[in-house]
Amino acid sequence: MLDLAADNLLSPIVLSFVLGLFAALARSDLSVPEAVAKGISLYLLFAIGFKGGAGVAAHGLDPRLAATILAGLVLSFALPFAAFGLLRVLSGMSRIDAAAVAGHYGSISIVTFVAATTLLANAGLTAEGYMVAVAAAMEAPAILSALWLLSRGDGNTKMDSDLWREILLNGSIVLLLGAFVIGMATGQDGLDSIAAFIVSPFQGVLCIFLLDMGLIAGRGLRSAGVLDRGAVAFGLVMPLVGALAGLGAGMLLGLSTGGVMLMMTLSASASYIAVPAAMRVAVPEANPSIYLTLSLAVTFPFNLTLGLPLYLAVARIMTGG
Amino acid sequence: MLDLAADNLLSPIVLSFVLGLFAALARSDLSVPEAVAKGISLYLLFAIGFKGGAGVAAHGLDPRLAATILAGLVLSFALPFAAFGLLRVLSGMSRIDAAAVAGHYGSISIVTFVAATTLLANAGLTAEGYMVAVAAAMEAPAILSALWLLSRGDGNTKMDSDLWREILLNGSIVLLLGAFVIGMATGQDGLDSIAAFIVSPFQGVLCIFLLDMGLIAGRGLRSAGVLDRGAVAFGLVMPLVGALAGLGAGMLLGLSTGGVMLMMTLSASASYIAVPAAMRVAVPEANPSIYLTLSLAVTFPFNLTLGLPLYLAVARIMTGG
Amino acid sequence: MLDLAADNLLSPIVLSFVLGLFAALARSDLSVPEAVAKGISLYLLFAIGFKGGAGVAAHGLDPRLAATILAGLVLSFALPFAAFGLLRVLSGMSRIDAAAVAGHYGSISIVTFVAATTLLANAGLTAEGYMVAVAAAMEAPAILSALWLLSRGDGNTKMDSDLWREILLNGSIVLLLGAFVIGMATGQDGLDSIAAFIVSPFQGVLCIFLLDMGLIAGRGLRSAGVLDRGAVAFGLVMPLVGALAGLGAGMLLGLSTGGVMLMMTLSASASYIAVPAAMRVAVPEANPSIYLTLSLAVTFPFNLTLGLPLYLAVARIMTGG
C-alpha cells in the first residue's frame, strides 16, 4: 500500500502535475495554449473510449453491463445529496453554492478515470471495458440532483430544453460514447490499426495534460481564499465517501478488482468540464470560483496522489485481487 | 466488392467521420479547435508528401512520372467543363455559382486521397509514390477553367497577379510538394528516422481529422437548404464521371492497380481548401454555402464511404490487380 | 567532415527548415498556427529535459555536473561582452541595439541544442545528460550582462523585481528543468513508460517545428534590410567565437566528445525566446527587428546547417572521440 502510494507519487504523470502546480504557484509564465489543451482532451477521450469499446468487443457483452450502468446512474443521482448534507455541516457556504458544488461531486472527472486506468495497467490489472460507458452515464444525472436541491431553495433555476440537449449531448459525453461504439464495432482489428496512436504514446500525452491541469489547479489555489476550512475538509472527505459508495456498488455487482477500483474512482471524483458549464447557465448566482477550486485544486490533486492508490489497495483487499 | 464496402464502412476512419456527422446534426457542442485541425492537416500533408517522395526514391524515377503529371493537369483543366455542363442540366443554380462549383470538382481533396491510400494499404496494395505530385499538380488548373467559364458570363472576375501567386504557392501545395522533395532527397534513411512520427500513428491521427471533417460536413448539411435536388444529384454523379475519366487516364498510362485507383480518386474528389479561397477573392458573388456544402457535405462523404471501395474494385477488375 | 556536413544538410530536419524558409521567401501562405508551434515547443522542452534527467539517473551523479553548470553560467555572463565588442567594431548599429543583441548571444537556443543532440545520436554518440541543466542555466545570465552594458550607456533601463521573476521563472526554463528533475526521479522506468511519446516520434516532430522556424526566419529575412553588412558578418562570426569559448570550457572540464560538442553549440547559439521578452520590457528602445532577425534568420540557420557539423568535427578531433 505505501509502496503503491510512493510508486504513484513518483510516476511521470503525477510529477508532471506537481510541476504544473509549482510553476503556477511560483507565477511562472509557463502555459499550455487553450487549443492544445482541448486537442489533448479530445485525444484522451477518443483513446479511452475506443480502448474501452475494443475491450468489450474482445470479451463479449457482459450481462453485468446494464446493471453497472444503472448503478452508475443511481450513484450520480444520489451522491449530490450526500455531498450537500456534508457541506451544510462542514462549511458555511450559501445554500446555492453548496447545491452547485454537490452537483460536481455526483458527476465524474474523466482524467482521474484515465489516471486510474494507468495505475491499474502499471499494477498489471485490467478492468471491464464498459466502465467507460459507466463513466459517460455518470456525467449528467448529478446535474439534475443539484437543480432539484436548488429549486427547493430560492426556486430561481432556469432549466430550458436547450440546456437539456447541451447537458446530454455535451462534447465529452458524445466523444467518449462515440469512440466506445467505434471501438466495439471495429474490435481488435480497429485497435491494432490505430494502436500506435491511441495506445503507445498515451501515457506521455497524459503527462502534458496533467502539466496543464497542474497549472490550472495552481492558479485556482491562488484564489483558494474563497474556500473556508470546512469547504477544504469537504474536498478531502467527500472523495472518500464517494469511493465507499462506489466500493459498495462494485462489490454488489461482482466486478473485477480493476472494475471495483474504477467504480470507486468515478464516485470519488468531481466534474470540472460538464457540470460547471451547466451551472453557469442554470445557476449563474453560484460562485464558479468555489466549485472550480474545490473540484480542480482540492479533490483532483487528492485523488491523483493519494486517493487512487488507496482505492486500488482497498479494492484489492475487498475483492482478493 | 460488397465485403470491401462493408469493411470500409466499418473502419475506424469512416466511423470517426460518421461520429462527427452525427454530433453536428444532433447539435452537440463537440468541436475541434481550429489550430488543432490546421495542425493535423499540416501533419497529414507532410506525412503523405514525404512518404510519396521516399517511395519514388525507393523505386527510382519512373519514366511515366511526367506523363502522369501531364494527365493530371489535363484532367484538372478539363473536368470543370464536364461539371459545368452537368450542372446546367441538372440544377437550377446561377451560371456564376455553377462555374464556381465546377472549379471545385476539377481540383482535388487531399483527405480523400489519404483515405484512399489507407484503403489501398489495408488491401495490401501500394501505388506509385509520385501520385502525390500528381495530386499537387491537380490542385490549381481547375481554378483557371472556372474563371474562364465565368469570364464568358458576366466578365466580372478579378484575376490579379497576387491571386496567381496565392493559388500556385498556397500552403497545401507547397507543403505537399516540399515534403515530397524532402522524402525523395532523404529516401529510406530519412523515412526510417521519422517513421515513428509519420507512419505508425498516421491512421489514428486521420481518425481525429475525419471526426472534424464530419463535424464540418454535419454543420454544412444543416444549411443544405441552399442546394436544390439537382445539385445534390450532381454531387453524387460527378464523382463517378470524374472517376471514369481518371480510370481512362490511369489505364492509358499503364499505372499499377493502386495508381489507377488513386487517379480515379483524385479525379472524383472535389476541393474544399484551395479552390474556395480563390473563389472568394475572384468571384465573391458566388455563394460559398453552395460550393462548400456540395464539396464537403455531399461529395466527400460519398467518396469516403461508397466511392473509394467502388473505385478500388473497378481498378482491380480493369487492371487485373 | 564534408561528409558530415553533407549528411546534415540532407537530413529531414534541415530540409524542413529550408522548406519553411523557401515558402516564406516565396510569400506562400503556408503557416503553422501559433498554438501548434507553442504546443510543439512544450513537447520538445519536456522531452529533452526528461531524457537528460533519465540519462543522469542512468549514469549516476557526475562530480563534473556542478563545475559544468558553473562554466555555463560564466560563459553566459561573459559572451555578451565579447559580442558587444565585436559588434561595435563590425557594425554601425546604436549602442543600445548592440547591447541588446549581445544579450541574445550569451544566452542559448534550445532548438539548436536539440538539433545538435539529434546529430550526435545519428553519429552514434551520446553526451552527459546534465547538459540539459547547463542549457537551462545559460538562458538568463546573459540578460544581466546586457543590462549592465546598457546602464553604462544611457542608464535608462528598467529592471524591476517582476522582471527578475519573469526571467528566472520563464516557462521554458521551468519546463526544461522540471522535466529534467522528473526524468531524474523516475529514471529508466519513467523513460520506458513514455518513450513512445518522447523518444520515437521526436525527430518527426522536430521536422514540423523546424518548418515553422524556417517560416519565421524567412519572414525575418524579408526585413533583413535593418541589418548592415557588419551585423550580418557578426551573426556568422560570433557563433564561431562562442563555439571556441565553449570548446575551451568543455576541454577544461574533461567532457565527453558529445558533451564538448553540446557545450560549443550552447555557446554558439543565440536566444530568441527568453531574451527578446526581457529586452522588450527592460529596453523597449532597442529595435526588436535587429536582434530577432540576427538571432533567428542569420545565426540559427548558420548553426543548423554548417555550424553543428563543424562543431562536431572539431570536438571529435580535440577529444579524439
Add this chain to the structure above:
Amino acid sequence: MQTHKAKRVEIIIERVMERRLTEAMTRADVTGWSVLPMLGGSGRSGEWSREGQISRGTGLVQVVCIIRPEKLDPLLDQVFSVVERQIGVVSVCDCEILRAERF
C-alpha cells in the same frame, strides 16, 4: 464617401450563453453580428484567463453588433433579458457605417 449613423453594441458574455444571446438578438430582428474571442479579463467576479482551459464553463466572448439607431431599444431589451442574471458587460457607441442598405 457617404456614411450613415448607426449604433455599435458590444456585449461581453460567457461563452456558454453565446447561443442564447444570439437567439435573443434574432428575436429583436437583428441578424447581423460578429463574435470575437477574449483571452481573459477581470471584474467583480475576479480574474480569469483562457490559457490551458479545458472546462467549457469558463471563458467569455465579445459579441459585436452594428444596427440602425431605431433598432437599439428592442435589441437592448432582448439582450437584457439574457444577461440579466449573468455576468457580462453591455456597451453602446455611436458610429458611422458604409453601405447602410446592408443593415
Add this chain to the structure above:
Amino acid sequence: MQTHKAKRVEIIIERVMERRLTEAMTRADVTGWSVLPMLGGSGRSGEWSREGQISRGTGLVQVVCIIRPEKLDPLLDQVFSVVERQIGVVSVCDCEILRAERF
C-alpha cells in the same frame, strides 16, 4: 492627460482579403493598423464559425485602424474599392488618442 481627436475605423472582412485591404490602406497613406481574430458571426450570407475549419476560404478578421480625422476620406475610398464586391462591414467612430504625434 492631453488627448487628440481621431477616428477609429473597424473593418470586418474575409481573411483572404486581408492583405489586399492593408495594401489599399497603405495607398491611402495609412500605415498603422491591427488585425483581430473573429470566432464567428452572422449576416446576410448566413452564419459561420471558425471552429475546426481547415478551408482557407472561410473566416473573417477585424482590421482596426486609428487615424487623424483628415485621413478618413481617402482611407474610406481605398477601403471601399476593396470591400465593394466582398462581404464585410465598415464602421467609423470618434475617439480620442494619446500621443497623437505617432499617427
Add this chain to the structure above:
Amino acid sequence: MQTHKAKRVEIIIERVMERRLTEAMTRADVTGWSVLPMLGGSGRSGEWSREGQISRGTGLVQVVCIIRPEKLDPLLDQVFSVVERQIGVVSVCDCEILRAERF
C-alpha cells in the same frame, strides 16, 4: 432601456507588458477590464504577425476597459506611465452602458 454615459478605453500593448498594465490600472482603482487577442498589425516599428510565433517577446494584445467618465483621467495617467516608453496605442471613446451600478 436605461443607459448611462461611460468611457471605453482601448489599449494596444505588447503581451509582455500586459500584467504591468493591469497592475497600473488597479492602482487607478479600475478593476474591470478585458483582454482580446490580436493576430498582427503594422505601425511605426514595422509589421508583425502572430502566426507560428514561439518567442514570448513578440505579439500584442488589446486591453479594453469601460469606466465611469470621472475615472478617465486617473486611469490615463496610470496607463501612460506604463506605455510611455513602449510601443502601443491608446484610444478612448464615449459609450453608453447598461447596469451602471456594476462599474
